Amino acid sequence: MGILLQSTVGGFSADFIARLPMLEQAMIAQGLEPSDFIFSKDRAVPASIPFIGPLFYEYTVFVDDAHFTVTEPNDARFLEFIQARIAAPDERAAVVKASGLLARLKSWMNQPI
Numbered sequence: 001m002g003i004l005l006q007s008t009v010g011g012f013s014a015d016f017i018a019r020l021p022m023l024e025q026a027m028i029a030q031g032l033e034p035s036d037f038i039f040s041k042d043r044a045v046p047a048s049i050p051f052i053g054p055l056f057y058e059y060t061v062f063v064d065d066a067h068f069t070v071t072e073p074n075d076a077r078f079l080e081f082i083q084a085r086i087a088a089p090d091e092r093a094a095v096v097k098a099s100g101l102l103a104r105l106k107s108w109m110n111q112p113i
Helices: 014-029 075-109
Strands: 004-007 037-043 057-063 066-072
Touching: 014 075, 037 075, 057 075, 066 075
Parallel strands: 004 037
Antiparallel strands: 037 057, 057 066
16 A cells, blocks of 8 residues: 545646655655555645635645645645655765765875875
8 A cells, every 4th residue: 555645625636646656666765664654735825816726735744643744836846845855865875975985085185195
C-alpha cells in the first residue's frame, strides 16, 4: 500500500498521481515506508471570488504522530518540495564528502615541502 491521499478540494492532479510511484520508490530507497504517510490537500484561504478557484493550497503531510503543512500553488510544486526533502539525505552526504575531501586537499597543500 502506498501514500494515502486526502483532499477537500477535488483531489490531486493526474500528473501528481502518475508521478507518485516514483516518489514512493525514492522513499523506500531512503528507508521510509510510504504507507506511513498521508498527504492532505485543502484550500489555503477561503474562496473570495466564487468563479475563481483557489490560488494556493495547503498540503499537510502526516506521518506517525507528527505533521507539517506547506502552502504551494499547485500539486506539481508540492511534489517538488517533497521530492527535495526525500533526496536531501543523499545531497547532504555528498556535501559532507566533498567538503571533507576539499579540507584534506587544502591541508595537504598547506604542508611544507
